[in-house]
Amino acid sequence: MFKFTKSFAAVAMAVVSIAASAQDANKSDLFNQESSATSASGMRNAGDAAFSDGLSSGTARRTRITNGQVGERGSASDAAAKRDEKTKNGRVGAARPDDTLTERDTRRWDAARLKRRNFNDADDEKEPSEFQKFVADNTGKMLPIFGAEFFANGSSTFTPVSNAPVPSDYPLGPGDELMIRGWGTIDIDYRATIDRNGTVSIPTIGSVPLAGVKAADAQNVIRAAVARLYKGVTVNVTFGQLRAMTVYVVGQASRPGTYTVSSLSTLVTALFASGGPNANGSMRHVQVKRGGKVAAELDLYSFIAKGDKSADIKLLDGDTIYIPPAGGFVALTGKVNSPAVYELKTNGETIESLLSFAGGLPVVADPRRVYLERIDPNKSHPRSVEEFALNTEGLRRPLKNGDVLNVTSITPDFSNAVILRGNVDQPVRAPFKQGMRISDLIPNREYLITRESTKRQNNVVATGDNEKDTTEDATRIASHIGNLIDPINWDYAVIERVNRSDLSVSLIPFNLGAVFTNPNGPDNVQLEPGDTVTIFSQEDVAVPMDKRQVFVRIEGEIKVPGVYQMTAGDTLQSLIAKAGGPTGNAYLFGTGFYREEVKKEQEANLQRAADRLETQLRSEQSRQMANLRGLSPTEAAAMTSQFESERRTAEERIARFRKLQPTGRIAFGLDPNDRSFGHLPPVTLQNGDRLVVPSKPAFVHVFGAVNAEASPLWRPNSRVKDYLNMAGTTSDADIDNAFVLRVDGTVVSSDSQGWFFGKIGGLEVMPGDTIVVPEKLDKQTAWTKFTQGAREWTQILANFGLGAAAIKTLRN
Secondary structure (H helix, E strand, C coil): CHHHHHHHHHHHHHHHHHHHHHHCCCCECCCCCECCCCCHHHHHHHHHHHHHCCCCCCCCCCEEEECCCEEECCCCCHHHHHHHHHHHHHHCCCCCCCCCCCHHHHHHHHHHHHHHHHHHHHCCCCCCCHHHHHHHHHHCCCCCECCHHHHCCCCCCCCCCCCCCCCCCCECCCCCEEEEEEEECEEEEEEEECCCCCEEEECCCEEEECCCCEHHHHHHHHHHHHHCCCCCEEEEEEECCCCEEEEEEEECECCCEEEEEECCCEHHHHHHHHCCECCCECCCCEEEEECCEEEEEECHHHHHHHCCCCCCCECCCCCEEEECECCCEEEEEECCCCCEEEECCCCCCEHHHHHHHCCCCCCCEEEEEEEEEEECCCCCCCEEEEEECCCHHHHCCECCCCCEEEEEECCCCCCCEEEEEECCCCCEEEECCCCCEHHHHCCCHHHHCCHHHHHHHHHCCEECCCCEECCCCHHHHHHHCCCCCCCEEEEEEEEEEEECCCCEEEEEEECHHHHHHCCCCCCCCECCCCCEEEEEECCCCCCCHHHCCEEEEEEECECCCEEEEECCCCEHHHHHHHCCCECCCECHHHCEEECHHHHHHHHHHHHHHHHHHHHHHHHHHHHHHHHHHHCCHHHHHHHHHHHHHHHHHHHHHHHHHHCCCCCCEECCCCCCCCCCHHHCCCCECCCCCEEEECECCCECEEEECECCCECCECCCCCEHHHHHHHHCECCCECHHHCEEECCCCCEEEHHHHCCCCCCCCCCECCCCCEEEECECCCCCCHHHHHHCCHHHHHHHHHHHCCCHHHHHHHHC
């Protein structure tokens, strides 16, 4: 009975204590947080009684500690959740102070941010130092200051860090924020900030001193404080916004001033925030002054070039970062991995030391020759230059303020090489060997097969999935026969040799063919280092006709048409004989002979003729415009309209004229009635020539100002007038300027023949001839736009061998 009464009394005291806490829940403590009205000792006694008597969780109300209130599980805590969310969203990366900073800190932080922003606006482009300008005047290049680019992308503000990991040895202090969470017999979700006394006050727990406690020990300290009142509670402590502190950046800084930085900041991060040294500031002697003494000195070159942060100490509130003036500058230029202006750490720092910061020398640098330009203001001629090698002694040479070290590049000249180029498989730079000759550089003839030749051979056949097909146009295969290999000039190749004593070049020609036929002969020249051997093709240097390979095509009414290899001096007669002679249907007068060389000449002449026509057109336009000055406005407008129409017509004619494609045909000028192929001119054949022997056509073509453009049957002994009577001429036909395009490629006009006192009507027409009848010049029709100047057209058609196909082109 006594035990039951004692337990009942303990329960009653706990209920009374919790009720008292609920009544004073709206009262806040000094930290703006709500807590129980019950004294710490009373709550501790009630809690001890509750846990010591072993009441079950099903019958007791569990305590919840949050920033909103201390109450039962499940009570309202929306305000705390909103504050957590606001803290998460506002502090991570936020460029503003928050409620963990005092009002004074806030004003100081805003002032520092404004000052930094103004500095950034005025410092977008740093003024180069006087030494940089001096080097630019001498070298033509504005060298950067080594390390300045490290600070080029610094942010305009440097806010307290809110999401960086906290080091385990970080000492806690006023302003640091902790997030305390616990679960078990009670629930804790509390955000606390260490006050200026170095403590945090947790409702129902009391004050917990944390000043000077390391971050790694904070969780154990708070867990111990909770365990004094509540048993079986798991506690987890993390960190929120850390305290801010003030440091000062003075001296030769890019943006000197006061900076509010995170308590985790180090010397390097603060320098980065301040923009680093200015153009005259030192990067080798950056100091941190604390309590009137130098706490650390940092050489930024060691950090930037080698990653050495051994002197990068953590900053404390009130530290001063002092950037002294640089002790001296030197410039490394030329073939250096990082050409720049470098600061001397001490007077007499060696070349080797600075080259280690510059990343050394590239492989193309020539250490045998470097030039050191030095300034000595005490001399009458202050500037001097020295030349030396970067050997062991050269690397140890001390540098002085104002020195300019120029490292030259190696000469891209080979001391043991010979070069093969030209009509070869692969141009190479081969190593020279003592006693080396041409045959050693070109072991066999296969070395002379060019890549283009190999490509043409490979393009003959393309491998498909299930079959092989040629990649060439089937209509042009015959014209490509014999062109698989670029013809080589076997009689002449040359060696270029440089005389090192006077830098003169001498040519040593040799017979390439003799190198292979007689390796022991004089043409197998002994080579020397630096020789360049050039092999020519027959296209590079034209060889005599009798030394060229000749592949000629013959087709049409020939017994064995095909592509034949001919020898020097062969003519058309020998080609026809080799092909078996003509068939019975061969038409001698219509035989066409085509040469690629003539085609190229015709194309060039045709373009020159088109250019001449354009020049005449512009001249005529200028003359016509000059004639308009004396006319009335109405007449001038009418004439201008007429001139514009004529200009468009002329331009269309010239555009069509440029589309003409010469054939390269050579007209033989045979007698139309000749039947013997032995009467063909004895033309010496060239590579690529083509002879076409047609069958005798059965038609004659009539174009132009006729009633019916047609191709009537050819009749023996028929004349031009007979076919014109058959086709019927129009009233606008200009019979006097009619002309005939012969099937042999020639053009016959009334001026050239003078038939019937200038008439061409009595000319005998041959099978395949084309009769063209222009319209009179006083008519401006679509046809006369072309046929104006018919005499000139007949001459052009005759000169370029264009034939009837050109008539159709010009008409369309």
